[in-house]
Amino acid sequence: MGTAKEKEDSGGEGWRSYESVFTNRKAGMADVDRDRIKKIVFEASKDSPHFKNEQRKEQAAAKRLSELQSKARSLLPRQLDGFKAKAKRAIVELEASRDLSRTWFHIDMDAFFAACHVLDRPELDRVPMAVGGNAMISTANYAARKFGVRSAMPGFIALKLCPQLTFVRSDFAKYKKKAEEVRAVLARYDENFIEGGLDEAYLDVTRYLEGAKLTEEELAEKIRDDVFVETSLTCSIGGAANRMLAKICSDLNKPNGQYILERKRKAILEFVSDLPVRKIPGIGKVTEKVLKGLGMNVASDLVKEAGLILALFSKISFESFLRAGLGISSSEAVGAAQDDQDAGRKGISCERTFGSLRGSRLESQLKEIVETLSSQMTVKNLKGKHITVKMKKVDFTLKTKSRALPAHTCNADEMMEAAAKLVDFKEPLRLIGVRMAEFEHEAHVERGQKVIDLPKAEKRKEGEEGLQGGQWFCDKCSRWVELEGRLEHEDFHLAQDLHREQLTLSSKPKGRGRKPATGMSTMDFFVQRKKKKAGEG
């Protein structure tokens, strides 16, 4: 896909150039099938407003790429040399921080939701099956994946790929229960393991390995064995010197497999030298396209072309690309996983998609969303001073409106009043959402200080003791919650966990403010004047 030539092809061949999230290579898919899948997904999509919007976005991405390409071409050799020199120093700096002293395992349950259902209904294992419904699928078993059925694929499209597909309604309580069983096993190997959603975890097994006199391969076998014996579920394990590499490795021999990357600089550099950039956590479809358009295909290319990257991308992107290319990421443990997700949060939001609503019905939908958000904020003890309303029109185009509020609040009425002012209820929408930001941050939880909140909770406990249990202590977030709100509160954690099923907690370039707390100063120095320099000359 080098040139933007074939365009006007609305006829029978349009599907050929149609690459979507659903048609990428995944474990267990033969190449022969890819064209068929592409074609079916394309046929089911091409006339929808959603598809039009996708095309619009693709064009914008292509434009961005060509701008970057021409920016790259216009760089004078001496400018590029300057960037290269700075990049070189950044590489030396990062290399000095390389830590090979620890072994991290990334545990990834195989088709977790689907596998949970198979436990109760073994016959489902032999037929193509997906968890979810007509609108959206959350997981598919491996039999269904052979047909191209993917998570995050609309059910109606999956049915076209696989007419005999069996749908199973999701059962969050079941997943949560099984996840607890899995965690009980994992905790024996690292009591401070980091949870990544319901079906993922990072374990620092360094200490266990020292005590047990096992090789890493043997330990991974043992953990997979334990998990299977005690939960009847299979998982895949990746082992490496840091979490980023471990996560990449856990995907390589999926399902029910393992891959250990030797903790040696040379082995790691070899590994990244034929690691497709798309495998790097944080690099998705679009970034892959951009990098490939700039001639970078494997992770180590990001180091080779570090000067160019420095010239073209932001400081943050530069550093994360460089880390990926060197196979370096944080290898230290993170504070308690549950608390960590709240610390450093910048905003909280809630949004709903519906068919098409306007007028008073739209208004009451907005109110519902505001109320949900308000109660989540109350639970999390968050008050925001800035509100944003997000609106998606029927043609899938997005619009946001935001306002600063007179004071910090998590009050539903105040939020609704502000939100309603930002919406034109006459216009039909397919989605509406509300985001609150600019929190008043009292004593924010720093990385690694997992119990900083506890004294507060403890104090509260003593103080409220006389009040006869109008409150309930949530172990999950170590906070006191109004007793009446308990069910809702638990649901909230469940929903959050569920959502995280599709996310990763690994060190990634963007996302949820999980930035390194330290070690940036030198890097800052290298790149701080990037823009100025780029502009001159």
Next chain:
DNA sequence: GTGTGAGCA
């Protein structure tokens, strides 16, 4: 401060 959009899982 506000608005838009991209990107990711």
Next chain:
DNA sequence: AAACTGCTCACAC
């Protein structure tokens, strides 16, 4: 007929 949700960052004005 039908394509989610929550979060972050970049950039323009």
